[in-house]
Amino acid sequence: MANPMNSTLTLSTMFSGGSVRNFAGPLLIIMILAMMILPLPPFMLDILFTFNIALAIIVLLVSLRTTKPLDFSVFPTVLLVTTLLRLSLNVASTRVVLLEGHTGPDAAGKVIEAFGHFLVGGNYTVGLVVFVILVIINFMVITKGAGRIAEVSARFALDAMPGKQMAIDADLNAGLIGEDEARTRRLTISQEADFYGSMDGASKFVRGDAVAGIIILLINVIGGLVIGVMQHNMDLGDAAKNYTMLAIGDGLVAQIPALVISTAAGMLVSRVTTDEDMGQQMIGQLFNRPQALILTATILGVMGLIPGMPHIAFLLLAGLLGALAYYVTRQSSSTEIQAPREEATAPATQDASWEDVMPVDTLGLEVGYRLIPLVDKLQDGDLLKRIKGIRKKFAQEVGFLPPAVHIRDNLELKPNAYRITLKGAEVGNGEAYNGMFLAINPGRVSAPLPGISTQDPTFGLPAVWVEAGLYEQAQNLGYTVVDASTVVTTHINHLIHGHSSELLGRQELQALLDRLGRDSPKLVEDLVPKLLPLSTLQKVLHNLLEEEVHIRDMRTIIEVLSEHGSRTQDPDELTAAVRVALGRAIVQQHYPVGTDLQVIALNHEMERILMQAVQTGNGSAAGFEPGLADTLLKEANASAQFQEQLGLPAVLLVPAQIRLLLSRFLRRAVPQLKVISHAEVPDSRNIKVTSILGSNT
Secondary structure, X not given: OOOHHHHHHHHHHHOOOHHHHHHHHHHHHHHHHHHOOOOOOHHHHHHHHHHHHHHHHHHHHHHHHOOOHHHHOOHHHHHHHHHHHHHHHHHHXXXXXXXXXXXXXXXXXXXXXXXXXXXXXXXHHHHHHHHHHHHHHHHHHHHHXXXXXXXXXXXXXXXXHHHHHHHHHHHHHOOOOOHHHHHHHHHHHHHHHHHHHHHHHHHHHHHHHHHHHHHHHHHHHHHHHHHHHHOOOOOHHHHHHHHHHHHHHHHHHHHHHHHHHHHHHHHHHHOOOOOOOHHHHHHHHHOOOHHHHHHHHHHHHHHHHOOOOOHHHHHHHHHHHHHHHHHHHHHHHHHHHHOHHHHHHOHHHHHOOXXXXXXXXXXXXXXXXXXXXXXXXXHOOOHHHXXXXXXHHHHHHHOOOOOOEEEEEOOOOOOOEEEEEEOOEEXXXXXXXXXXXXXXXXXXXXXXXXXXXXXXXXXXXXEEEEOHHHHHHHHHOOOEEEEHHHHHHHHHHHHHHHOHHHHOOHHHHHHHHHHHHHHOHHHHHHHOOOOOOHHHHHHHHHHHHHOOOOOOOHHHHHHHHHHHOOOOOOHHHXXXXXXXXXXXXXXXXXXXXXXXXEEEEEOHHHHHHHHHHHHOOOOOHHHOOHHHHHHHHHHHHHHHHHHHHOOOOOEEEEOHHHHHHHHHHHOOXXXXXXXXXXXXXXXXXXXXXXXXXXXXX
16 A cells, blocks of 8 residues: 555655746646636636736846847747737637627626727727737737848858857867867857747747737627627627627737737847847937937927927927936046046056967967868868867877867968968968868879869878769779868878977976876976976977877886986987887887888998097087088988888988987988987897998098
């Protein structure tokens, strides 16, 4: 058996607090629909008609007090509910009018009687005209205008959604906002579009309600005449008077609240979103201009002096407007007098502030307007997802998380152009065509393709932009075919790796140490700042990254620096020690395990000359004899190309003492050539020399 106490608790829980709100909506709809079926006494009709008027006033006042449309986002639903309420009351009152209308003008309640007699003076002809005018105003003017505004606003809101979504995603990628705020902004944009779309549809309810009001009025008048004359044996004049007045009172008591709510709808959709409500906007912008008030008062005063004009009305209103203009002018003058000191003492604060200094994005991507779909999720753009993917892959391969890429549109660029920036300076640019594919010629294609000839922006290979229909044909001809997003992503990825040393700032380094410190706190504490300052550690890591050596093994790097930090503070010497410890990983970057190291070597005479340059302290490239330097560059470039033709990595193996010298000398002229020292090669690897530099010196 059920416990009565549990039943009591369940009922009390259902009808307490928030549960009452959950039941209020369904109960209200059920009651409205029930009024169409169940008969209501006149007193109940009075209560419900009064409630309908009060509800319309509440809706109007709330709409006037909102600062933006989404503050009253439930308005379309309220519009539907109030329309159903009016129609239900019309049905209930029609039943009473037709059944009891022969008894007198108060047959359907005091409210309908008051609207039929007091508002139109008991003249049903005047009442009929007033009713028709109200319906025309509501149907032809307010509702139609509000519906049109809502329709256009919905269209503009939908058209603006891609740009707004792109701005949100760009701010999120740049770290300016968090995931929660981004989700909130996206929801706001979606709700705004839904609101205007719903208002566009909800306005049709009001227009239909106006038509229904006219039809109900005709039914009440005609039906009342038939019932009064044929069933109750009334005179035609008495029947016409009773039923017509009841029908007009019923129509007016429904149409006036409808007009009020339609006005609220028009104000809600026609307002411009600001921090002020409608009343503040109207007073602040309409009656806060003394020049306009003075001119209006002058015109009214002149009209009031014309013979035959109502002098009192025109002159009285002209005087009121003149007084209002004087008051507004005094208020403006007093405000200016009270604040001159602030303007004089702090002009710089008003003209410029530190808030005007915009930080430079570490990594930026600017796109032309035709490339916006690539970064718009609503248009199936996947560039944002791919950029997140390359940042994650970079972190896994190199060893630290690069800064987020801040994406924005730039109308100064060509429509299909994009530009990649590093710390505000351009480091790469190119063009991409959304919906087309870039067919890259790797050097062995069998036939040309029709399209837009160009170069691959990443590696400079000849390429052509082709239509999507030529995708398979391009692949069959030997082209490497990629889409627009892949072109941009590959370019960004290449530049990020090429400038990795510049991306490792103090903030990223500190985050890297904090992460290592969670697992090995003592290791980090013993090095920074006890042995080495943070700047020296950053310089060592920069040296490694400049030569494309990953820093994933931070434990080994920290241990080596802790071992040698007490002996020297020179970043170059510390870098050399770290490279020896990371030798296995450095070699493995170029030669897989189990393969021989087929490398380029130096001529013995060249080694001797370079060793002497280092030992005499002249370890810079500027110390090279010009002829020797030119020959070395030419032979290094030829050997590197020979290695690439053999399908081998371009690696120069030299003694440890001259590795840094040659690396810096060859880095810009032959960037594909990597210089490693004998000390960095593990003992287990076999070395084979494929070519020798310096044989012609």
